[in-house]
Amino acid sequence: MTVAVVQFGGSNCDRDAVRALEYLDIDAERVWHEDGLPADTTGVVVPGGFSYGDYLRAGAMAARSPIMDEVRDAAADGTPVLGVCNGAQIGCESGLTEGAFTTNESARFQCEHVHLRVERADTPWTENFEEGDVIEIPIAHGEGRFEISDERYDELVDNDRILFRYCDADGNLTDAANPNGSTHNVAGILGERESVAVLMPHPERVTLPDVGGTDGENILTGFRA
Amino acid sequence: MPAYTATVTVRLKSGVLDPEAETTKQALERLGFELDALRSADRFEIDLDADDAAEAEERAESMAERLLANPTIHDYEVSAAPAAESA
Numbered sequence: 001m002t003v004a005v006v007q008f009g010g011s012n013c014d015r016d017a018v019r020a021l022e023y024l025d026i027d028a029e030r031v032w033h034e035d036g037l038p039a040d041t042t043g044v045v046v047p048g049g050f051s052y053g054d055y056l057r058a059g060a061m062a063a064r065s066p067i068m069d070e071v072r073d074a075a076a077d078g079t080p081v082l083g084v085c086n087g088a089q090i091g092c093e094s095g096l097t098e099g100a101f102t103t104n105e106s107a108r109f110q111c112e113h114v115h116l117r118v119e120r121a122d123t124p125w126t127e128n129f130e131e132g133d134v135i136e137i138p139i140a141h142g143e144g145r146f147e148i149s150d151e152r153y154d155e156l157v158d159n160d161r162i163l164f165r166y167c168d169a170d171g172n173l174t175d176a177a178n179p180n181g182s183t184h185n186v187a188g189i190l191g192e193r194e195s196v197a198v199l200m201p202h203p204e205r206v207t208l209p210d211v212g213g214t215d216g217e218n219i220l221t222g223f224r225a
Numbered sequence: 226m227p228a229y230t231a232t233v234t235v236r237l238k239s240g241v242l243d244p245e246a247e248t249t250k251q252a253l254e255r256l257g258f259e260l261d262a263l264r265s266a267d268r269f270e271i272d273l274d275a276d277d278a279a280e281a282e283e284r285a286e287s288m289a290e291r292l293l294a295n296p297t298i299h300d301y302e303v304s305a306a307p308a309a310e311s312a
Contacts, residue, residue: 057295064292095297100297107244147241147298181242 003043006071006087008062010100010105013048013084020207020216021045026223034066036133040122043223044071046087048140048202058101058143059089068094080124080195080223085141088188088198093106096158097191097198099148101141105181114179114201117167117186120160123194124222134171135215136202137201144200146182146189153183163197175224197222226274228308231285235294235301236266269293273306281305 003021007014007030014030021028022121028045031038052061062068064122066088075081075096081130083091089101104110121131148156156162165185166178180200188199203216230298237243243265250263271288282305296302 028228057294059294060295098297101293101296103244104236105242105244107248145242149297161312181244 001028001042002038002040003045004031004037004041004191005029005045005047006031006037007047008033008049008051008065010051010181011047011049011086013086013202014045015210016202017084017204020220021205021223023063023208024217024220024224026220031067033062036067037070041074041079042207044074044082044107046071046081046083046090047173047204048085051086051090053202054143056063057089057093059086059091059093062086062089062090063093067127067133072096074082075191075193075196078193079093081191081197082125082219082222084200084202084204085139085144085200088200091196091198096196097189099146099154099183099186099189100199101144102147103143104141104145104179110144110179111138111140112179113138113171114187115167115177116164117171117173117203118160119165120190123163123190123197125163125197125219126222127191128218128221132171134167134169136206136213136220137203137215138205139201141180141200143175144182145180146186148183153194156189161190162188163190164199165202195222226276228276229273229274229281230261230277230308231271231281231303231304231305233285233289233293233301234266235269235289235299236242236264237298238300238306241298267293275305278305278307
């Protein structure tokens with residue numbers, strides 16, 4: 001019974017994720033990608049960082065490593081999988097989720113607190129929220145602009161795959177509140193199953209009360225479900 | 226088998242924002258150059274042995290599909306030619 005936090009060369013939010021999960025009494029351990037998923041894996045975090053130096057495209061290398069085959073199989077079997085920041089980029093690159101996260105509109109690395117609107121409250125990651133709730137979570141990325149064709153975007157909407165959107169403090173989806181130019185303010189999406197989600201903001205950085213807000217806690221508790 | 230160099234050019238699909246190219250364009254304008262637009266692309270040169278140019282292209286195309294390009298945001302072109310003597 002453990003959540004595997006997959007560590008690639010260049011991952012740097014793996015320890016934070018383990019600490020945040022343990023604070024929530026969710027058993028978690030770091031797993032080096034070459035070692036594969038432990039037999040007792042009950043959930044997977046693909047953490048933030050700069051796997052393989054973001055060479056080629058952020059997440060491109062890690063997405064094609066053998067452990068991601070195991071992660072895809074686990075996801076297909078219903079194991080909860082959460083990709084955060086670089087983990088979200090890896091999730092899209094590996095086909096766990098649609099679309100791509102690419103260079104911010106500003107062409108700069110951005111590290112700031114943002115507001116997110118909860119678009120679905122009936123997933124393991126959001127069941128403690130109400131639809132339309134506004135939460136505050138930090139971002140820290142240079143390649144977080146969600147990009148997808150119009151046609152595929154319409155499919156995401158039709159299939160209710162949008163989990164979070166960037167918004168202002170009142171929940172309005174404005175351009176000013178969209179930190180990176182993401183298509184229709186998309187900050188996080190679901191995979192084929194509700195148990196698979198990726199998002200650019202960092203819930204593990206707002207879980208321990210000592211370091212600021214705690215809005216991330218109710219996302220990570222998705223691993224309890 | 227003869228040596229070939231396959232060239233894979235990966236560029237953003239038309240309509241996909243390219244902030245780095247836009248920043249580069251602005252830098253050129255600040256230097257006094259006049260230009261209407263600027264697009265950037267990644268070019269990969271792959272040396273390999275193949276029966277003929279078609280096989281070299283085919284293999285480079287597989288590489289583009291599996292890794293070098295992301296079909297969500299990229300188009301790519303592949304060509305192959307006999308490798309230069311010094312390669």
